[in-house]
Amino acid sequence: MEHFAKNCKDGFEFCRKTSSTVHHFCFMKDCKEMDEGNSTTVVVKGLTSNGLIYRIRQELLKAGIQVTAMGPGFISIKQPALLSRLDEVLDAWGIDLLDESESQLIRRTKSALQYSLEQQILPLRGLLRNLSEHTGCPYYQLSSLFLAVEGVTLGRYVLRQRLDKAIERLTYTNGSVSEIAHQTGYRDETHLALHVEAERGLPIAHFLKIRTARFSTYPNRSYELFAPSELATGS
Structure with missing residues (x-):
């Protein structure tokens, strides 16, 4: 197995060459979402449990x-020159790097979901159908990919994101509970309340x-001026 790398638009392209196939993986440099330092972030499939994350880190x-930085679905490292060694360690544990097409599909899906949550009022089934149509990818394929990367199915991921949006609006806007439930795709105030209590215990x-x-x-102070991070701390 042979490895080589070259620059690409988003960072650089790392390739794994076997006897018959070349696999392409596009990695981002200085990924602010994952790590504040000068690091390279790789997205992986199969790294979903805390126990496995601990063992792989060791x-x-x-x-x-x-x-x-390291968590479900990603690893950030300081030395991009050691990507081939990283690939070998992960391969020994049955963990796969996400190839370029899969990375793009994940990014497009998340981007479309955020747009839908901000601009459209859709129930869960409508959101999932919209994501599948937007990406041109069948739901079962998207769901399997999210399960491998995020540790949850696409449906579960969408539920969490939708609930986060509802709680953000409950905390930072002056809309009524009924209005916010409608804006975020819940049937009514009771439906939203059940989900909040079930997921957050509050x-x-x-x-x-x-x-x-x-x-x-x-x-x-307007809604836009509140820092989203304050929601998590409750400060």
Whole structure:
């Protein structure tokens, strides 16, 4: 098995050449979403559990590879020159690098989902159908890819993103619960409340209380000025 690399639009292209096939993988440099340092981020399939992430991190350290960030579906390293060694370690554990076409498909799907959550009011089935049509990829294929990369099916991933959007609006806008439920594709206020409590273990009243406290402290501050990261900390 032979490895080689060259520059490409998004970072550089790393190739694995076997006797009959050349596999192409496009990696991003300085990926701000994954790591703040000067790192190279690779997207992988099969790295989904915390136990496996811990074991792989230990194996990479033994191989002399400096890991700057690591989580379900991705690894960021400091030394792009060691990508061939990284590939060998992952291959021994049955973990595959995401090839260029799969990476593009994941990015297009996530981008289309964010647009839909911001601009359209669709129930879950409508969202999933819209994503499949936008990417030109059958749902079962998209779902299998998300399961391999994110550790959850596409349907589950969409549910989480939709709920995050609803909680963001509950906390940072002055819309009613009924309006926000409608805006984010839930049937009604009760439907949204059930999902919030099931997924977060908290009643909707908890997030409305945060909203009240924020608007009391900053009565003239608009929704756009609140940092999204504040939602996670509740500060």
